[in-house]
Structure formats: structure tokens, C-alpha cells
Amino acid sequence: MTLQAPVPTPGAEPESVERAAKAELRHPASWLPTVKVTAGAFLTALVIGAVVIALSDDDVIESLKYFGTYPWDSFTRSWDAIWSSYSALVKGAVGSSNAIASTLDRSAPLICAGLGVTLAFRAGLFNIGAQGQLIIGALCAGYVGFTWNLPPFVHLVVALVAGLASGALWGAIPGFLKARTGAHEVITTIMFNYLAASVLIYALSHDTFQRPGSDNALSPKVDDSAAFPRLSIGGFDAHLGVLIALLAGAAAWWLLERSTWGFELRAVGANAHASRTAGMSVAKVYTLAMLLAGMLAGLAATMQVLGNQNSLSATLPGSIGFDAITVALLGRASPLGTVLAGLLFGAMSVGGVAMQAGAGTPKELTDVLQALIVLFVAAPALVKGMLRIKESGGGATVMAKGWGS
Amino acid sequence: MPVKLEIKGLTKKFGSFTANDHIDLTIEPGEIHCLLGENGAGKSTLMNMLYGLLDPTEGEILVDGEPVTFHSPSDAIAVGIGMVHQHFMLVPVFTVAENVMLGREQTSAPGVLSRTKASEFVHQLSERYGLQVDPSALVESLPVGAQQRVEILKALSNEAKVLILDEPTAVLTPQEIDELMDIMRSLKELGTSIIFITHKLREVRAVGDRISVIRRGKVVGTAPPTATEAELAEMMVGREVKLKVDKAPPKTGEVVLSVEGCTVVDPRGHQVVKDVSFEARAGEVLGIAGVQGNGQTELIKALLGLVRPDAGVIRLDGEDISRHGPRESLDDGIGYIPEDRSHDGYIGAFSVRENLILDLYRTDRFSRGPALRLDDIAANADHRIVEFDIRTESASTPVSSLSGGNQQKVVVAREFSRPLKVLVASQPTRGVDVGSIEFIHKRIISERDKGTAVIIVSTELDEIFALSDRIAVMYDGRIVDTVSPDIRREDIGLLMAGATPDKPEEVTV
Numbered sequence: 001m002t003l004q005a006p007v008p009t010p011g012a013e014p015e016s017v018e019r020a021a022k023a024e025l026r027h028p029a030s031w032l033p034t035v036k037v038t039a040g041a042f043l044t045a046l047v048i049g050a051v052v053i054a055l056s057d058d059d060v061i062e063s064l065k066y067f068g069t070y071p072w073d074s075f076t077r078s079w080d081a082i083w084s085s086y087s088a089l090v091k092g093a094v095g096s097s098n099a100i101a102s103t104l105d106r107s108a109p110l111i112c113a114g115l116g117v118t119l120a121f122r123a124g125l126f127n128i129g130a131q132g133q134l135i136i137g138a139l140c141a142g143y144v145g146f147t148w149n150l151p152p153f154v155h156l157v158v159a160l161v162a163g164l165a166s167g168a169l170w171g172a173i174p175g176f177l178k179a180r181t182g183a184h185e186v187i188t189t190i191m192f193n194y195l196a197a198s199v200l201i202y203a204l205s206h207d208t209f210q211r212p213g214s215d216n217a218l219s220p221k222v223d224d225s226a227a228f229p230r231l232s233i234g235g236f237d238a239h240l241g242v243l244i245a246l247l248a249g250a251a252a253w254w255l256l257e258r259s260t261w262g263f264e265l266r267a268v269g270a271n272a273h274a275s276r277t278a279g280m281s282v283a284k285v286y287t288l289a290m291l292l293a294g295m296l297a298g299l300a301a302t303m304q305v306l307g308n309q310n311s312l313s314a315t316l317p318g319s320i321g322f323d324a325i326t327v328a329l330l331g332r333a334s335p336l337g338t339v340l341a342g343l344l345f346g347a348m349s350v351g352g353v354a355m356q357a358g359a360g361t362p363k364e365l366t367d368v369l370q371a372l373i374v375l376f377v378a379a380p381a382l383v384k385g386m387l388r389i390k391e392s393g394g395g396a397t398v399m400a401k402g403w404g405s
Numbered sequence: 406m407p408v409k410l411e412i413k414g415l416t417k418k419f420g421s422f423t424a425n426d427h428i429d430l431t432i433e434p435g436e437i438h439c440l441l442g443e444n445g446a447g448k449s450t451l452m453n454m455l456y457g458l459l460d461p462t463e464g465e466i467l468v469d470g471e472p473v474t475f476h477s478p479s480d481a482i483a484v485g486i487g488m489v490h491q492h493f494m495l496v497p498v499f500t501v502a503e504n505v506m507l508g509r510e511q512t513s514a515p516g517v518l519s520r521t522k523a524s525e526f527v528h529q530l531s532e533r534y535g536l537q538v539d540p541s542a543l544v545e546s547l548p549v550g551a552q553q554r555v556e557i558l559k560a561l562s563n564e565a566k567v568l569i570l571d572e573p574t575a576v577l578t579p580q581e582i583d584e585l586m587d588i589m590r591s592l593k594e595l596g597t598s599i600i601f602i603t604h605k606l607r608e609v610r611a612v613g614d615r616i617s618v619i620r621r622g623k624v625v626g627t628a629p630p631t632a633t634e635a636e637l638a639e640m641m642v643g644r645e646v647k648l649k650v651d652k653a654p655p656k657t658g659e660v661v662l663s664v665e666g667c668t669v670v671d672p673r674g675h676q677v678v679k680d681v682s683f684e685a686r687a688g689e690v691l692g693i694a695g696v697q698g699n700g701q702t703e704l705i706k707a708l709l710g711l712v713r714p715d716a717g718v719i720r721l722d723g724e725d726i727s728r729h730g731p732r733e734s735l736d737d738g739i740g741y742i743p744e745d746r747s748h749d750g751y752i753g754a755f756s757v758r759e760n761l762i763l764d765l766y767r768t769d770r771f772s773r774g775p776a777l778r779l780d781d782i783a784a785n786a787d788h789r790i791v792e793f794d795i796r797t798e799s800a801s802t803p804v805s806s807l808s809g810g811n812q813q814k815v816v817v818a819r820e821f822s823r824p825l826k827v828l829v830a831s832q833p834t835r836g837v838d839v840g841s842i843e844f845i846h847k848r849i850i851s852e853r854d855k856g857t858a859v860i861i862v863s864t865e866l867d868e869i870f871a872l873s874d875r876i877a878v879m880y881d882g883r884i885v886d887t888v889s890p891d892i893r894r895e896d897i898g899l900l901m902a903g904a905t906p907d908k909p910e911e912v913t914v
Contacts, residue, residue, distance in 0.1 A: 259775045263759070263766050271752040277711065277743055278764035279732030 041376030054078035085361040092354020093347035097235040107346025108245035109300035113324030116296030121333040123289035124269035129189025131321025132196030137167030137298030145222030155225040163302040171294015179283035219312035239307035253335040407434030407596040408566035415464035424450040439609040442619035443838035457481040487565025491572040497545035550581030578696040606634040658687030661858040667717035679882035685858040692873030700882035710734040740820040744831035750816040753805030758786035793818040810841030831862040
């Protein structure tokens with residue numbers, strides 16, 4: 001409805017008129033406020049990060065002792081510390097083709113697992129279980145990778161399928177439990193994370209997974225025939241999985257926005273009752289969404305096992321499965337956003353190491369930055385208030401359903 | 406002391422939109438002043454300013470000639486304005502007394518609540534105003550009408566001289582509406598002025614002393630209660646409105662839907678639908694009348710396959726469909742307009758375009774294999790928006806930002822865009838403005854004339870009478886009688902209250 005319509009329209013209710021007015025404001029570019037708020041969150045995090053850098057720098061702390069006499073000293077030293085840290089961070093992440101390759105390499109599993117969390121979000125499910133799904137995927141892909149003897153290309157495909165299928169199964173079980181019994185997916189996926197972690201530790205203590213001649217809980221290396229081929233152009237050298245991760249992002253977008261099944265998934269996520277009334281099977285959507293989420297986490301696992309590290313260990317999964325939740329939140333549960341957030345996190349993680357080496361600033365600073373960014377994105381009102389962003393919209397945070405549903 | 410309330414040039418703007426445009430109103434001491442207007446006309450905005458919930462952009466409010474400014478409801482309460490909201494602001498697990506004393510707790514010693522004092526207080530209050538409530542009853546255990554009395558008591562306990570009742574009858578049964586009107590009259594006798602907000606014409610004429618009509622943010626006129634319904638409707642909508650649906654006598658055909666001995670047990674083990682049998686024929690409208698909560702909801706859900714009947718058979722064109730789920734029922738050719746549209750009828754976050762294909766997305770019209778046909782979906786939306794006069798900014802606007810009437814038109818448009826054998830419409834015009842009601846009723850009758858069997862479930866007798874060719878009355882899970890629409894209003898009211906046709910002495914209200 002046009003608000004100033006000359007026809008005697010039975011108008012909207014006052015509050016919905018307000019909402020309609022907001023929608024109108026938002027109409028020209030609905031993503032603009034979102035981008036502004038995200039950029040604002042980013043900026044705010046960098047500023048706070050700068051303060052942290054300054055306060056963790058020895059020279060700055062030294063200069064604070066005579067702050068009363070020469071305050072300027074503190075400022076110039078702070079500026080030096082901040083500038084050298086941030087420039088080392090950026091250079092380390094994207095400063096050379098080698099750096100870019102490392103960043104992509106680090107981002108790929110975050111993107112895949114993040115996409116899994118995003119898909120589940122869109123179905124109204126909060127998938128905390130990416131970590132467990134990833135561990136099981138890594139275990140199965142790794143097992144196929146170093147025990148079976150298959151011809152080069154076939155071996156890779158079989159290992160890949162093993163990783164995807166096992167992750168999918170691990171994800172589908174909580175989905176099925178939710179669909180059938182209403183068991184809350186947050187609880188079941190957390191428990192499945194514990195289970196998966198224990199299974200990994202147990203497996204590594206078992207002869208089948210033990211590297212011969214090693215006392216550490218470490219598996220043999222994955223055969224070269226099962227490893228991802230490498231893409232090398234000049235100084236750029238990354239494994240093929242990076243490309244697969246980006247393709248997975250495109251596929252997730254198509255599925256959500258362009259397919260009938262994605263329509264069902266989004267519908268169930270937005271209003272399960274109306275979806276059921278419209279003839280959709282909510283149970284099927286829950287199960288399939290979690291299956292797909294698990295499969296994407298399994299894909300992330302293959303990046304680690306068949307691409308990067310090539311052998312299983314207790315530290316292999318790191319915290320990718322949990323970072324994936326942060327990535328999906330930062331990406332606002334959209335495939336494109338998730339890919340971008342994954343790239344950002346990958347870049348910060350790679351750049352952090354360079355920063356520590358180059359500027360002496362602890363690489364944990366990047367964790368602080370990441371946490372702050374997500375914190376501000378999750379509290380858009382805070383950022384809008386601080387930066388005086390007037391536009392409405394862009395305020396919607398990703399929400400999964402509460403305990404009651 | 407009765408209070409005189411004056412509103413002068415009160416204006417409220419939301420951005421470029423003027424919700425209230427220089428409103429002038431005078432509420433005389435001890436009068437029932439009705440505020441009549443469609444949904445979205447600006448009644449609630451005006452009342453929210455009077456109650457301190459919104460700041461006026463311009464204009465002033467005078468109490469007994471003194472200008473007042475309200476920054477919050479407590480300022481409004483302080484000068485004697487009380488408000489009963491459409492959605493009750495009660496704590497369901499608290500008793501009546503606890504709810505009334507909420508915010509001004511009675512204590513026996515500092516920090517120690519005194520329930521006895523509170524009960525005593527509530528008791529005195531209800532005596533004084535003749536409002537029957539049990540102070541120790543839990544609010545959640547009370548019927549809606551009694552909960553409303555608690556709300557009124559709460560307002561009166563603040564010494565309210567002007568009581569604002571925001572759409573108070575929307576949730577009440579016909580009997581409860583009569584009781585409420587008695588309460589309003591007796592409050593008036595005691596000197597309390599009442600602002601009665603509604604869009605129901607019958608009610609303002611029954612109880613009002615003066616009627617102000619608001620349309621698109623302006624007071625378009627004041628009428629005495631002797632004005633006819635047609636006059637009031639015309640003022641309210643701005644054009645002549647047909648209150649009666651034009652319809653030819655039904656051309657009744659074969660039985661399409663037959664229900665035999667349908668019984669539904671709810672999850673708590675109560676039988677909510679008890680051995681219900683009826684038939685619906687092609688080309689007729691069967692109205693199911695009844696007070697909310699007498700099994701209509703569950704009966705309809707059983708027809709749609711949303712709940713499994715525990716006993717009985719439902720046949721569509723002779724085929725047993727009682728075991729069919731919702732998707733099969735839709736594929737069988739049953740159209741459904743659910744009673745709670747925002748809960749079951751549409752997805753608020755989805756665009757108009759997407760909601761128009763919510764149960765059609767899998768058909769060949771709108772998909773090719775796994776891919777949606779976006780062009781066809783967009784073309785469909787453009788077509789339906791015109792055909793059903795859906796007032797929306799664009800096809801990509803989320804349905805949640807449409808007005809109630811337009812949201813309902815989206816649901817109606819969707820259900821009418823496939824061939825139907827049976828149309829089940831539950832409360833098809835609840836919360837819908839008069840203009841849209843007229844439109845939706847017309848479409849329902851034209852669907853009937855195409856030979857569809859139509860089942861209308863409504864708690865509004867006006868709607869039942871306007872549409873039905875036969876009326877089945879439900880009470881306590883049973884169909885107590887099936888009557889012709891020529892029946893007198895009072896008689897059907899008795900049936901709805903549980904009086905069986907043979908034993909009218911069993912009436913309990």
C-alpha cells in the first residue's frame with residue numbers, strides 16, 4: 001500500500017503503518033543498513049583493539065610512567081604500536097599471493113562448516129553440533145585416506161564421500177530426534193559433540209589409527225592419492241578444497257533462494273505452523289536440514305584432513321566447528337554473508353600469526369577482535385547508538401527458536 | 406467528581422504519515438462516548454496519546470479545562486484516566502486480588518504482602534461497582550468475560566474517572582457482550598465516563614450516548630445513537646457499504662463432504678469433538694456457529710488432516726479421507742482459511758509473492774524440477790494483487806507489514822487460486838476492516854456459486870447470518886442443532902449457550 005494513497009483505503013493499523021514506512025525507507029537498498037551496521041561493528045572493534053594493543057605494548061607502558069610530564073610520548077608510541085600491529089595483520093593476511101593462499105586455505109573449512117550452521121538457522125534450528133559433525137567426518141575421511149589403497153582420483157572421491165556421508169549422518173540424528181520426539185537440537189548437538197570428541201580420542205588410541213613408530217596419538221598421513229590436488233600459480237599455492245568451499249557457498253545460495261526445497265526450509269524456519277498448514281512436512285525439513293548441515297561440516301573436515309594437515313590428531317578439529325557458529329552469525333545466516341565472514345576470520349587468523357612475528361603483538365588479539373566484531377553485530381542497537389546510524393533495519397539478528405518450540 | 410475531558414487539535418505523525426490529524430473531541434462527564442472507525446483509522450493512536458503511551462506531535466489535552474501533559478501512563482492514571490486494553494495485561498498465574506494490587510501492593514508490615522487486605526480491597530471495589538469477581542480465583546481459570554472485569558476493576562482501583570475500553574467486545578461471547586454493556590451503563594450511573602472503541606455498528610447504537618467516527622486519522626463526524634447502521638458504516642468507510650451480502654438462493658448439488666461420528670481427543674485427554682456428523686453439499690454455505698472453544702477449531706483441523714480424528718469417518722466425494730495429512734487434504738481439493746492467520750495462514754517474514762504460493766510452490770505452474778519458476782511466481786503475484794485488491798507497496802513487501810484485511814486477502818487469494826471442492830473458512834473476517842469484509846464475503850459467495858461446498862466457522866453471528874444457507878450450532882464439542890438462517894438471533898444465542906432445542910430450561914450462562 002502506498003501510504004499517501006488518495007483512494008479511501010482502509011489504512012493499515014498504526015504500528016503496521018510505521019512498519020510499512022520503515023519498509024519503504026529500506027526499499028532502495030535493503031542491505032545498506034546491514035552493511036553499515038556491520039562496518040560500524042568492525043570499526044568499533046578495531047578501535048577497542050587499538051586500545052588493547054597500546055596497553056599491551058611495553059614501550060607504551062614505560063612511557064605512561066612519565067605521562068604527566070611528556071604525555072605526547074605515550075601517544076606517539078601508542079600510534080607506532082597500533083600502526084605496526086594492524087599493518088602487519090593486513091600484510092600477513094592479504095599482502096602477498098602466498099598470504100592470500102594461506103588465508104583461503106584457513107577460510108575454507110570455516111566457510112563450509114559455517115554454511116552448515118547457516119542452513120540449519122534458516123530452518124529454525126540452532127546447530128551447535130558442527131564441531132562433532134566435523135570430527136566424525138574427519139575420522140572417516142582420514143580412515144579411508146590412509147588405510148584404503150585406491151587409484152589416485154577414485155581414492156580422493158571415496159574419502160570425500162566418506163567424510164560427507166559420516167558428517168551428514170552425525171548431523172541427521174539430532175535432526176531426526178527433533179523431528180520425531182521434539183528433543184531440542186541445542187542439547188542433542190552439544191551432547192553429540194562430546195560423543196564425537198570421545199570417539200576421536202578413543203580411535204587415536206587404537207592401533208588402526210596409530211601411526212607406526214610413533215608414541216603420540218597421531219594417525220598416519222593420508223595417502224597422496226586421497227589428498228586434494230594443489231592449485232599453484234606463481235607464489236599462490238592452495239589446495240582444491242578452497243574452490244569447493246566457494247562452490248558450496250554458491251550451491252547453498254541456490255538451494256535456499258531458488259529451489260522448492262529451500263522454499264520449504266525457509267518457510268518452516270520462519271513459521272512452522274503455517275508451513276504445516278500449507279502441507280509441508282516439518283519433520284522432513286528438520287531432518288534434511290540437519291543432514292545437510294552435517295554434510296557441510298563433513299566437507300569442512302575433508303578440507304582439514306585431505307587438504308591441510310593430512311593426519312588425524314586430537315588437535316586437528318581445533319575450534320572450527322564453534323567458530324563456524326560465529327561465522328554464520330556474523331554472516332547473518334545468509335550464504336554470501338557466511339562466505340565473507342569465513343574469509344574474514346581466515347584472514348584474521350593468518351594475519352594474527354604474522355602480526356605476532358612482525359610486530360610482537362600477541363596473535364590472541366585477533367580472537368579479541370573477532371569476539372568484539374560479533375558482539376557488536378549481535379547488538380546492533382549498541383553500534384547504531386554509538387555511531388548515530390539513524391536508519392532502521394539492519395537490526396535483525398539471527399534468531400533460532402527458543403526452548404519452548 | 407466526574408471529569409470532563411477535552412482533546413484539541415491533537416495530531417500524531419509517524420515520519421511522513423499522519424496517524425491523527427487535528428482531532429477535536431469532548432468527553433462529557435458521565436457519558437459513554439463511542440469511537441467508531443475501521444482498523445487503522447487511528448483510534449488506537451489517539452487512545453495511546455490519551456493514556457500517555459505516545460507523545461502528541463501537536464495539540465493539547467484538557468482535563469476539566471486544565472491543559473495536561475502525559476509522559477507515561479502513570480501521569481494519565483494520576484488525573485483519572487484508566488484503560489482496558491484489547492489484549493489483557495494480567496498475570497495469568499496470579500489471583501484476581503494479586504492482579505488488582507499489582508504495582509500498589511497492600512502490605513501488613515513493610516515488605517510483607519497482605520493477601521487478606523488485597524482481597525478485602527477487591528471485594529469492596531467489586532461491591533461498589535457491581536462487578537462480580539472472586540478475588541481469590543486464579544486469573545487463568547476465569548472465562549474471558551470475567552478476566553475483562555478484572556481489567557476494569559484494575560482501572561477503577563486507580564480511581565479512574567474516564568475509562569477507555571479498547572475493542573472490548575472482540576473477545577467476548579454474545580452473552581458476555583450483553584453483560585459488559587450492563588456494566589458500562591451502571592458505571593455511567595456512578596459518574597464514570599467511558600470511551601468505547603469499536604468497529605461494530607450494532608454495539609455503538611446499543612450503548613452509546615454519542616458516536617464519533619474516525620476515518621483516516623480525522624474525526625469525520627459525530628452521530629447520535631439513533632443513526633442507522635448504514636449511515637454509520639458509510640461515515641466510517643467513506644462510501645456506501647453493502648452490509649448485506651447479495652446472494653441468490655443456493656443451487657445445491659450433491660453431497661461433497663460427509664462427516665460421520667467424528668470424535669477428537671486433545672493431548673490432555675479431553676474429548677473436544679464429540680460424535681459430530683454433518684454433510685456439506687456442492688453450492689451451499691454451511692455455517693458453523695458457536696462460542697469460541699466449543700470444538701470448532703479441532704473439528705476443522707480434523708477435516709484438514711492437521712489432527713487425526715480418534716473416531717469417525719470423513720468422506721470427500723465418497724472417498725474416506727480421515728487418515729489424510731494436510732498435504733493430501735490440500736491435494737484433494739480442500740481450501741482452508743485458518744482462524745488465526747498470522748499463526749497458520751501466512752508467514753509474516755515472507756513476501757506477498759511467496760505467501761501467495763505457500764501451498765502451490767510444488768506445482769508445475771511454479772516449479773520445474775527442484776527449481777522455482779521465479780517469473781511465474783512474480784506474474785502470479787501481480788495478477789492476484791490486482792484481482793483481490795491487495796493493498797501492498799509491492800509484491801516483495803513482507804506480509805507482516807500489511808494491514809489485517811490485506812493479510813487476510815493474501816490468504817484468501819492463495820486458497821482461491823486452485824480448483825476447490827470444499828472451502829473451509831474459519832473466522833474469515835476476524836480483525837478485518839469493513840471494506841475488506843465486504844470483499845471477502847463476496848468472493849466466498851462467488852466460490853459457492855461455482856459449485857464449491859463452503860463451510861464457514863464463525864463466532865460472529867452477523868457473519869453466520871450474512872453467508873450461511875444452513876447453520877449448524879456447536880456447543881461443548883457437539884452439533885446441537887442445524888437450523889435455517891431465518892432463525893431468530895435470540896434463539897440461536899440460546900443454542901450457542903448450550904440449550905438443547907427440546908429442553909430450553911437447561912440454559913446456563
